[in-house]
Amino acid sequence: MKQMEEMILAEGQVLPGDILKVGSFLNQNIDTTLLHQTGDEIARLYEGCGVSKVLTIEASGIAIAAAAGMTMGVPVLFAKKHRTSNVDGDVYAAKVHSFTHGVDYNIVVSSDYLLPTDRVLIVDDFLANGHALRGLMDLCEQAHCEMVGVAIAIEKCFTGAGDELRAQGVRIESMAMIESMSAHEIVFRS
């Protein structure tokens, strides 16, 4: 998506450790024009796929999922992150490792809200190592629902995680696909 790439080039900052800082428009201060365009583009890409629910993870996936869900006219469910390993009640839970924060955490959704009849579109802001995405896919498997596909704002292609999942048959649509990045240059997949 041209607008996402242009915004990354204009405002993204590449920091040591392969970190792309996009807080000025995506994941802390949110540009709502770009957000609207992103929601519309995700809805366009998955039109006719019978999506019944958008699934994301707190916190920075929520705005993008909400934009997509409003355009598509379907509910948005977000998994919560818990640092503790004890998870109560009727929930689906999966363990995810965060490289950014160097910790394991559980992602959890109530089993009331993810149903075997659901056709789920997973939405998130970043796809880097794929751990959060695999956790969300795990929740869908536990709920026996159909995972229709994935929509990501920014994919770090150089990790290989997105292409590995594509090779396994997962449909992943990323608004911007970064092949390589340094402090001097960001190269997108064409």
Next chain:
Amino acid sequence: MKQMEEMILAEGQVLPGDILKVGSFLNQNIDTTLLHQTGDEIARLYEGCGVSKVLTIEASGIAIAAAAGMTMGVPVLFAKKHRTSNVDGDVYAAKVHSFTHGVDYNIVVSSDYLLPTDRVLIVDDFLANGHALRGLMDLCEQAHCEMVGVAIAIEKCFTGAGDELRAQGVRIESMAMIESMSAHEIVFRS
């Protein structure tokens, strides 16, 4: 707002400890029709007030803030919650006590994203004891920006916190105002 009240009556569950469970439509599984209506209503209420930024707090405020911000055409900034007391870098931070979880936490925004020239609308899902709201107001004071008003999905009027702030001159618009609630009955302020 009629639609919010109707949804609370249809799906809200009052639990011991004055907890109103609205996870099925507001703060875990999000009804995007209601979300759209809420965003539009907030935009209507604050039309002509020169709002330049919507400020909220992760995680359950984000979808509502995003809906309002998209309709109003202004950016949405969300404060992050930190359990640690050490906050690095150029940030504004305020301490908030959570009655739900029985802990203190810091709410933090980067000082790059909240400017003295901003006219801020604070948005959140709940107003109960007002601690999170006072924390967000504190961030606005630190940034020397103008706090235009507050928009809340559900206010628990019986705590008195909202009316206390109104008496101090703060404009608070709540989509549903609960005067009293029990397992048998929820009474709204008319």
